[in-house]
Amino acid sequence: MIEYWADNSKNELNQRTFPVMLPFGSTEQHGNHLPVGTDHLLANAVVSNLVDRYKTQIDLSILPPLHYGKSTEHANFPGTITLSAHTLLSTLYDISLSLKRQAIPSLVILNTHGGNVGIVDCALYDIRMDYGIDAYAIHLGRIFESLGGKCAFPYSMHAGYVETAIMKHCYPEYERLYAITPDKGIDTAGFTKLTDIQSLISWGWATEDISAQEGYMGDPSQSTAEQGRKILEAAVDVLFEQLKKICMRTKGRTL
Template sequence: MHSFIPPERFFPYLTWTDIQTIPDKENVVIIQPVGAIEQHGHHLPLVVDSAIGVGVLGKALAQLEPTIPAYALPNLFYGKSNEHWHFPGTITLSAQTLLAVLMEVADSIYRAGFRKLVLMNSHGGQPQIMEIAARDIHQKYGDFLVFPLFTWRVPNVAKELISAKELELGIHAGDAETSLMLSLLPEQVKMERAVAEYPQGLPEDSLLSMEGKLPFAWLTQELSQSGTLGDPTPATKEKGDRILESLVSGWVKVIQDIYRFRQPQGK
């Protein structure tokens, strides 16, 4: 049941008495991975975002110093994926449902005595929900430190391995995600079905973009027939191994930083 997570770091394998007696509980890092079950083109399985999140987290926890207490909660497989709901297989929660789940999980973690919670999101369609949840949880419990983080935002080597066009437009089932899946779950990748498809009809010479500082709302079917936004055909396991290694190193550092973090206090 723990998948990529080291069993000794998997929160559900603890007993209630284990949890009751954990020392320095206010600095124990509890990590809630949040993924999605959604289409990823013709060649990748629905589980991509969840697999990447749990894979990166599990390998980071395996490398973390044993003296740093950190535990992974079970992955939340369902997320807000309604941009993909025209493609069969996508399962989506509403923003309100996902927010309510995160808030109620946080209530339970706080009630157990923990005071540090990471919302580790791996799906590009819901970072805003993580941020809203984190702010509302911290407002509700002033001594509860909550970190709404995106798996891919730690330092990593993707920029060294992926083309400039792909970095800008390959936001879904492209080279980076496909390479990473070839590293994590190669038997689930069907490279013979991979097709390249970049978004069509994007505004030219405009400050507006799909993602970034000035985005517009979009649905995947408006931009892609295959469900892919990018070019997965250059993907390799070797690239995936390097990207994975760099993401894991970044997450080891992030967890260390969170363990040492103290809430800033105004004068």
């Protein structure tokens, strides 16, 4: 059964042996056509679709999400609130310590923001070695990339095709923003700069290097709510397959 951790009482959670999943998003600018909560709203959308369609098929407890992430690259735009690397690492370690005290066997971090990738991947090894918890990360952006077509780079980086389509499907209440979805397509010059430099180099870029004014990267112009529904379902299917592997590994493991 897939459940929400916060819905249980202390007795119900006593000696819980499920793997747990921590949704990890951000609060950052997503252009003018999406709200700054997009990354954690996407995490909520993915989790509720997973619960709706796969609730009875695996044992998993969903932790309350982290709504702030490492958004340094967007720091010069209004709406962005970023935590530092050491704050986030400490947060992940503190959560892991609490889980360790309750003998939780494994932790899956469901990350919906590109800027969190380095922090999360670094933390996994420490969580495993220092807290004895099998630690995994699933980066939603990689699942979208795996779907190919317009779900992949360069159409769907930040506030591009995928995020805009899923937001339109799951959160119609932001219609006032979707009405100003830009129609100029991809900023080719910005992306050329990014791909040229990053072919053999890791670059600490800032959003204004790629998208000086608009703040989005990719092409949100053709995204529709119906495409968002299809992408969300396809992504959750892939997510479920990964979670199944993790749940199978966890079964029978004792700390």
